[in-house]
Amino acid sequence: MDKYLIITENDESQWDDETGVKYHYPPKYKNKIQTGGLVIYYKGRLKNPIYSSKRLSNEPHYFGTGEIGNIKKELNTKNYFASIYNFKLFNEAVAFKNQFGYLENKANSFSGNYFRGNGVREITKEEYDRILKNATILDQTLSDPSADYNITHTSNISEGKKITIYSTKYERSKQNRDLALKIHGYSCCICSINFKEKYGDIGEGFIHIHHVKPLYSLEVEAVIDPMNFLVPVCPNCHAMIHRKKGQIVSIEEMKKIIIK
Numbered sequence: 001m002d003k004y005l006i007i008t009e010n011d012e013s014q015w016d017d018e019t020g021v022k023y024h025y026p027p028k029y030k031n032k033i034q035t036g037g038l039v040i041y042y043k044g045r046l047k048n049p050i051y052s053s054k055r056l057s058n059e060p061h062y063f064g065t066g067e068i069g070n071i072k073k074e075l076n077t078k079n080y081f082a083s084i085y086n087f088k089l090f091n092e093a094v095a096f097k098n099q100f101g102y103l104e105n106k107a108n109s110f111s112g113n114y115f116r117g118n119g120v121r122e123i124t125k126e127e128y129d130r131i132l133k134n135a136t137i138l139d140q141t142l143s144d145p146s147a148d149y150n151i152t153h154t155s156n157i158s159e160g161k162k163i164t165i166y167s168t169k170y171e172r173s174k175q176n177r178d179l180a181l182k183i184h185g186y187s188c189c190i191c192s193i194n195f196k197e198k199y200g201d202i203g204e205g206f207i208h209i210h211h212v213k214p215l216y217s218l219e220v221e222a223v224i225d226p227m228n229f230l231v232p233v234c235p236n237c238h239a240m241i242h243r244k245k246g247q248i249v250s251i252e253e254m255k256k257i258i259i260k
Contacts, residue, residue: 004038040131
């Protein structure tokens with residue numbers, strides 16, 4: 001029988017979460033978080049305005065969906081890591097309540113703040129479907145169910161985090177991607193790897209598209225020029241571009257690093 005969960009991600013947290021990649025949690029949620037469980041991501045109300053541009057909404061909302069993969073105990077602690085796969089970001093925030101009440105049934109009958117201190121919440125299939133019915137899901141899969149994570153693991157968290165700051169341009173992102181690929185091709189513009197040449201048919205059509213100028217740096221919605229502002233990069237180079245939080249390495253700098 002499928003298990004359905006809400007998992008909370010905070011803007012500031014002691015937990016080593018990576019959106020759509022891994023979820024770090026205490027032992028009290030051990031019996032709730034199980035491999036194969038279907039999850040919906042939730043954020044509470046904005047507390048620090050510096051994170052406003054990195055959220056889909058400043059109000060409490062649901063923002064993505066995924067599935068629990070491998071689960072491993074964190075070394076030297078009682079905590080756990082769960083890998084997340086088939087992560088899909090919502091195009092727009094789904095409010096946690098509507099004119100009829102909260103989308104999570106228990107919150108409507110709870111005397112206090114149901115959401116505070118209840119970061120992982122079990123829901124029914126009906127509630128899960130209700131939330132998804134209100135969501136427009138992007139065609140974006142970020143991670144692998146076989147991935148193993150521990151306290152020292154690093155991944156493309158910066159890439160995942162940055163996806164959440166896209167706004168109405170998401171609906172046109174596939175068109176921009178297709179145009180960029182027609183112009184630049186499918187080889188990484190930094191290390192030159194071509195996945196079809198390297199892996200055969202299974203690698204055909206696989207490559208990341210990088211925004212030379214991050215969308216969050218634009219003050220208003222703008223038309224993206226695929227010729228000058230979108231480039232193909234492999235996952236490794238893409239991860240290194242966004243490796244340091246708040247700092248993006250340029251394509252030319254990455255090429256110099258590769259040469260060294």
